[in-house]
Amino acid sequence: MAWSDILVVVLVIMAVDLLAVAVMRRGGPPRRPGPTPIISGSPLSRWERFLKRSQEATTRVDYLLNLLFGAEYNFWYFHAGLTNLFLWFCIATGLLVFFYYVPSLESAYASVEYLTYEVPYGQIMRGLHRYSADGFAIAVLLHAGRVFFTDRFRKFRSMTWVSGVVMLVFLLVTGITGYLLVWDQRSLLLTTMTHQFLAAIPLVGSYLAGWFIGGPVISDTTLSRFLFLHIAPPFAFMVLLWWHYLKINRPVIYPPAPVTLLAAGLVIVAAAVFPAVSQAPANFDAPATELAVDWFFLWGYWLFNVLSPPTLVLLAVVLLAVLFAVPYFPRSEWRNVPVVHAGRCTGCSLCYVDCHANAIEMIPDPYFTGRRKKLLAVVYEPKCAECGICVGACPFSAIEMPRLRDKQVEEAITGWVGATGAGD
Amino acid sequence: MAERRRGNSLGGRRDRLIGFLCEWSGKLDHRLGPDQELLDVPGVKVIKLMCSGMVKPEWVELALKSGAAGCFVVGCPRGDCHFREGNVFINERLLGLRPPKLKTRDVDPERIAVFFRGAEEWPELIEDIKAFRDRCLARAGEEPAPQGGRQAAATKARTAEGTAS
């Protein structure tokens, strides 16, 4: 790569950074909370009104599903747990399939066929792996769709969304390379198309394309490269999931047993009814020109019909940029982060335990002058969801929402019931 | 009728109810009057919070001790709290399973309710509130008008039902 290329890359990165910083600063410093009556929530922008309405509409769907399944077993509520469950299905079945796979041009196809037709239950095993992956893709769509339409992807959850988008990219890599490993006609065509796509990336394209197939031409290295690209992302998921769960206290990572069994049952039925089979072996002399598209992982390849590889690269970049940016727009200046009254906080940690966003830290109380050590709750503002659950958790009224003081609530209660509070 | 009956030792009104409503659950905004009172059910004031988990059990105690006929909390359906666990927490606190717990010694637990209703389930929620109000007023009507302070009223409620202890 020439020096001028590197300079261009650095300049582009700097420009994007500056743009991002300018956008982030656009809102200016947060306004001071003014005296307010009992309120909750800021005035909503048009975008937020849309999200509010979609959130409400989702609860109607929930209601109907709850009538069918009951809230305890409504799979729609376990969108995140289901995703994780299917990931583990994929890993478990993938391990079994892996033992029979030989990553070479000569033997890859034959090894998959051997697994399918010679190994006892091989066909089912292959089907389970294939349909677990489809289940994973469906669960991811369900999960992303639900967090979007219930407005659970922005503000304090923005980093969780961003980590989700990174995992989505990894998921696509795993899914697509799964189709390449079979090394049938479809694999060959997909390899060619992916190679064209990567080669169309400016500056680094030719390097990436070469790296993808493990050299200038397709060889045995190609299939070991694909095997690596298929297996490495699930391992990366272990770290990425940690990132994904970082701001969640007590994440629900598995659905309840009946939903788990239902999911497993569906995968088994799919594997039995629609056996996973290969196409004809890859043939360099007569490559396929048409592709049977699996809509869960290969939808992007359909676009090759209508767009050229450079346009597809541009489209992918724009799509990714939009997905990454979604949780940051529009920025709301309205904040209602709880404040801790240090004098009243006994350090009991109840708020710390109940905070679902891990926004509260217990630190040694710097104001405490007694001999024994005492803890103090502090709220880490960027992580805070402004939900007030910590207020409900504090038995000492030591933590309060600045825009909804305890006193305001108490006055509203006694004002309505008509009591004076005297005569106690 | 119990609805006309007024107050206990604190001068509270026996026909009034307090409801805590989370802003993500049962959408009642369009059914509220200027004083945040529910137009469909007389005597019910709604206090909107960010999450039902913000409700302090002591607010519920305060409402009942001040003379409210009942007090209820509305949260998202179980398993779908917008802030993940707020609805479960307030339910557990009012049941005495999670600190800070409701002090059932001083209040009648029968006049407390938690409803789990999603935003679009507001017609069902209003029905729930109506039924709850009727229950509370009937229950408040069973008690003789309190004479001797809060504790006396609470004691009578206990002896009448034998529930709280």
Ligand code: SF4
């Ligand atoms: S309001 Fe309290 S409980 Fe809610 S996220 Fe912030 S610190 Fe945590």
Ligand code: SF4
């Ligand atoms: S619950 Fe209240 S007293 Fe306990 S640590 Fe939190 S702020 Fe302090």
